[in-house]
Every structure is written in structure tokens, then in C-alpha cells.
Amino acid sequence: MRIVIQRVSHASVTIEGKVKSSIGRGYLILLGIGSDDGEEDIQWLVKKIIGLRVFDDANGVMNLSIGDVGGDIIVVSQFTLMASTKKGNRPSWIKAAPHSISIPLYERFCKVLQEAFGKPIGTGEFGADMKVELLNDGPVTICMDTKNKE
Template sequence: MRTVIQRVSHASVSIGCHCKSAIQGGLLILLGIEEADNEEDIDWLCRKITGLRIFDDENGVMNRSILETGGDILVISQFTLMASYKKGNRPSYIRAAGHTTAIPLYESFCRKLGEALGKPVQTGEFGAEMKVDLLNHGPVTICMDTKNKE
């Protein structure tokens, strides 16, 4: 699993002209899933994400986690994070998991992340063409890949 995690002042996702989900302060997470991913990857990511100390404390130092701030999380599935760009200029998405693997893992990730957070996470719609609007706060952007756990 590969993620791009952004600390945001606000974020929303729209499908067509309809706003599907919106959050105020918290995290926007773009999630890419490959065929080899599993529940172990989900558990590791949920622990790392909820423990990330990227929110300011009373001294303006990034020293607090999403659990400490009570912020919200918006998770968007994004198969393009699994792009291979080694040959030519047109990315290949062969590493991205197909729907039968990716949808259950995406739903499990959102559920487990919500359980760790203590409230449901907001989501996009798997496979839909979405428009994501955000205000990155910092900017703070962190990339994680479960294949690089060390």
C-alpha cells in the first residue's frame, strides 16, 4: 500500500456536482493498493498514521497526532499511486490491484482507521472520477509505502 498523507485545514471530494464528503482540520489520505497488499499492511499503516506527530502543540512545534487533536480524516482511493514510469512516458498501472482485491482492502482500511481514530473516516467513492479540493496546512505532506517499513 502506498499513501500520500496531507495535513489539511479543510478537504472535500465531489463526484459530478455533488459533494460526497468534507472535513475541516485533519488529514487527507490518498491510498494506492496493489495485489500483494493485505490486512497486515492495513494494521501497520493505521498505527503509523494515527501516531504521526505532525500537528502543532501549544509552542507551534509539530508534536501532536491526529488522535490528540481530534481532527478528521478523508480517505480517497487512488490507483495512480501505483504507477510504473520506468518505460516511456505513459505510466503503467499494472501493479495496481484489481477491484476484487482493492475494494475489500480499501473498505477494511477505512473501517480500521476509523476504529483507531474513534470515529468514522470520510471517503470518496472507489472507482469514481472525483474532484478533490484541499488546503494543505504547512504544507505538510508525507508519503508512506508498506513495502518500506524499516
């Protein structure tokens, strides 16, 4: 699994002109799911997301977690994160999981994250043409890959 976490002042997901989810301060998380991803990847990412300290404390140091600041979360599925650009100029999506794998894993990821977070999270809609709007705060953008745990 690959994620891009963006610390935001606000974010929203709109589908067919209707707002599906919106948040104030928090995280917009873009989630890419590969064919070989599973429960272990979900557990590792959720633990990292909940513990990540990228919000400023009273001294202006990034030392607080999403829970510490009472933030919100939106998770949006994004198969394009699994792109391979090794050959040529047209990305290959061969590493992206098919719907039969990715939909249940996306739903499981959102459920586990919400349980660990302790409050509802916003989502997009898997496979929909979504308009994602955000105001990146910082900007702070963190990328994580469960196959390359750095």
C-alpha cells in the same frame, strides 16, 4: 499499499456535483493498493497514521497527533499511486490491484482506520470520477509505502 497524507485546513470530495465528504482540520489520505497487499499492510499503516505527530503543539513544534488536535480524516482511493514510471513516459498500472482485490481492501482499510481513530471518517467513492479539493496546511505532505517502511 502506498499513501499520501496531506495535513489540511479543510478538504472535500465531490462526485457528480454533490459533496460526498468534507472535513475541517485533519488529514486527506490518498490510498493506492497493490496486488500483493493485505491485512498486515492495513494494520501497519493505520498504526502509523493514528500515531503520526505532525500537528503543532503550543511551542510550534510538530508534536501532536490527529487525535490530540481533534482532527478529521478523509480517505480517497487512488490507483495512480501505484504507477511505475521506470520505462518510457507513459505510466504502467501493472502494480495496482484489480477491483476484486482493491475494493475489499479499501473498505477494510477504512473500517480499521475508523475503529482505531474512534470517530467516523470521510471517504470518496471507489472508481468514481472525484473532484478532491483541499487547503494543504504547512504544507505538510507525508508519503508511506508498506513495502518500503522508512
